[in-house]
Amino acid sequence: MFDVFHCNANPDYLFVNVPLWFLLSLFFINIFYFAIRKFPDIIIVLIAAACLFLKSFFYSIPSFFMINVSLYWLGMFALGNILGQRFIKLLNKKSFNKYIFILISSLIYIILFSTKLLYTEVILADIFVHLNMLLLILILFSMSSLLVQYRQRGGFNILNLYGTNSLIVLGFHVWVLIPVGRILYKIFEQANIATGITATFFTMIAAIVFIKFCNSTIPRLVGKKSISS
Numbered sequence: 001m002f003d004v005f006h007c008n009a010n011p012d013y014l015f016v017n018v019p020l021w022f023l024l025s026l027f028f029i030n031i032f033y034f035a036i037r038k039f040p041d042i043i044i045v046l047i048a049a050a051c052l053f054l055k056s057f058f059y060s061i062p063s064f065f066m067i068n069v070s071l072y073w074l075g076m077f078a079l080g081n082i083l084g085q086r087f088i089k090l091l092n093k094k095s096f097n098k099y100i101f102i103l104i105s106s107l108i109y110i111i112l113f114s115t116k117l118l119y120t121e122v123i124l125a126d127i128f129v130h131l132n133m134l135l136l137i138l139i140l141f142s143m144s145s146l147l148v149q150y151r152q153r154g155g156f157n158i159l160n161l162y163g164t165n166s167l168i169v170l171g172f173h174v175w176v177l178i179p180v181g182r183i184l185y186k187i188f189e190q191a192n193i194a195t196g197i198t199a200t201f202f203t204m205i206a207a208i209v210f211i212k213f214c215n216s217t218i219p220r221l222v223g224k225k226s227i228s229s
Contacts, residue, residue, distance in 0.1 A: 021066050021069065024065050024066040024070075025066040025069050025070045025073060027070075028065060028066065028067055028070035029070045029073055029074050029077045032070060032071065032074045033074060033077055033078060033081065036078070037081075041082050044078050044081075044082055045078070045079065045082060047074075047075075047078065048074070048075040048076070048078035048079045048082075049075065050075075051071060051072055051073075051074045051075035051078070052072070052075035052076070052130045053127075053130075054071075054072070055072045058071045058072045059072065076133070076137075079134070080137075087138065087141065088141070088145075091141065091142060091145045092145075098142045098145060098146055099146075101138075101142055102139055102142050102143060102146075105135050105138055105139050105142070106139060108135060109132055109135045109136060109139065112128050112131055112132050112135070113128075113132055113193070144159060147159050158204075158208075161208065161211065162204075162207070162211075165211045165214075165215070165222075167222065167223065168207075168210065168211050168214050168222055169207050169211070172206075172207060172210050173203050173207060176202065176203045176206045176207070177199055177200070177203045180198075180199045180202050180203065181195065181196075181199040184198060184199055
């Protein structure tokens with residue numbers, strides 16, 4: 001726990017309890033958003049954009065409790081709060097074609113990812129990076145919506161499986177993701193989107209097996225049954 005009180009100027013200074021970075025950061029992100037939540041939406045969007053483009057500056061500030069990281073990710077959190085519900089309503093409209101949206105967004109994502117390498121200016125590079133991040137989030141939301149529709153028609157809902165077993169996934173995924181990622185890096189000598197997707201796919205498959213194993217053999221240890229029962 002003493003790792004929490006370490007003051008450093010980088011985004012990953014929790015060496016012993018690495019997952020704690022997320023909990024600490026989420027705590028302070030909520031505090032920062034609480035301070036600006038009453039502002040007009042356009043002001044919050046501008047603040048969010050400023051947070052995203054000041055990433056290098058925030059990360060260079062030595063801080064405790066992942067505050068520097070929280071200031072940067074406040075941008076995505078704020079945009080999600082402002083625009084998330086509106087996008088979900090759009091997804092729920094029958095006239096909205098999710099397949100076309102995913103296809104077009106994916107093409108734009110590939111184009112932006114390819115062309116951003118042509119720019120050496122830091123500001124332009126940051127713009128392309130964050131546009132890609134936002135596009136990827138929208139694509140994933142759209143795909144999630146399709147999976148929900150598939151589940152409603154009687155299909156297997158993988159999102160529900162992960163959601164109801166999130167603690168198992170949180171504790172297990174790193175044991176597969178990191179080794180697989182390193183193996184892929186050894187093979188291809190680079191880490192990119194393709195290797196990331198491959199590592200994620202294998203981790204998700206392994207997680208399904210591990211979830212079923214834990215729920216059937218050690219349900220009390222993973223919170224599926226009362227310890228006293």
